[in-house]
Amino acid sequence: MSNVLVLHGFTSHPVLTMGPLPETLRKAGFNVAQPALPGHGTRPEDLRGVRWQDWLQTAREAYLALPEPRAVVGLSMGGLLAGWLAAEHKTTALVALAPALGLKNRMAYLAPLLHYFKPWAFSTDPTEEAKRRAKSPNYPNFPTRALAELVALQQRVPELLPRVWAPALVLEATQDDTVPEAAVRRYFALIGGPHKEYRSYPSQHDMLLDPLAQQISDDIAAWLREKLPAQK
Structure with missing residues (x-):
């Protein structure tokens, strides 16, 4: 049986924000692992003191x-993190959904300094954020220091992507309010291998909570079945 590691995003719930994808992959014949990255799936306070190396190590071990x-x-x-692992190991295939190689909110890049003065961050206006998060399992807020760790991770990934030679599928959410299109296209362009594909969907950043989530999940499963050995 072929195996798929599924990794969630920053402040995201390790299971709930992955929508129908894990079950779709299982029905397609894959064994699926879904680790909770440190500080996630519990409460925002648990992100305090977590470093990007902790996220990477958990993903690597899984x-x-x-x-x-x-x-x-x-x-x-x-x-x-998926790109990092694909650069380190002979991965059979890589799929990246709205990879956060950049952020639309430029204030995020001040997080390494701001966390001393503003220990908690909101991704948008707190009132609007509360309304949006009411329908989302993601954390409603998060430590600014944790955001600084995400920025630190972003800065290290570009040098690794040229070492990715596995077949790769990169998905862009054209209505993304978090990650700019340029960042997703840069991620795609930096992948070193020739067997890569770029697809766009009229979705929000949380692509797997979007109305198109099932279609996206089906498309990923079909693409992976083409790249991984036939299921027995």
Whole structure:
């Protein structure tokens, strides 16, 4: 049986924000692993003191625990970690959904300094954020220091992507309010291997909570079945 590691995004719930994708992959014959990255799936306060190396190490351990052949799928920050793993190992396939190689909110890049004065951050206006998050399992807010760790991870991934030679599928959400199109296209362009594909969907950043989530999940499963060995 082929194996797929599924990685969630920053402040995201490790299971709920992945929508129908894990079950769609299982029905397609894959064994699926969904680790909770440190500080996630519990409460925002648990992100305090977590470093990007902790996220990477958890993802790496979960990946290496899977027998080959194995693929890795990541959403947003998970896409950065997935790219890192694909650069480190002979991954059979890589799928990155809205990989967070950049952020539309430029204030995020002040997080390494701001966290001393503003320990908690909101991704948008708090009132509007509360309304949006009421329908989302993601954290409503998060430590500014944790955002600084995401920025630090972003800065390290570009040098690794040229080492990715596995077949790769990169998905852009054209209505993304978090990650700019230029960042997703840069991620795609930096992938070193020739067997890569770019697709766009009229979706929000949380592509797997979007009305198109099932279609996106079906498309990923079909693409992976073409790249991984036939299921027995």
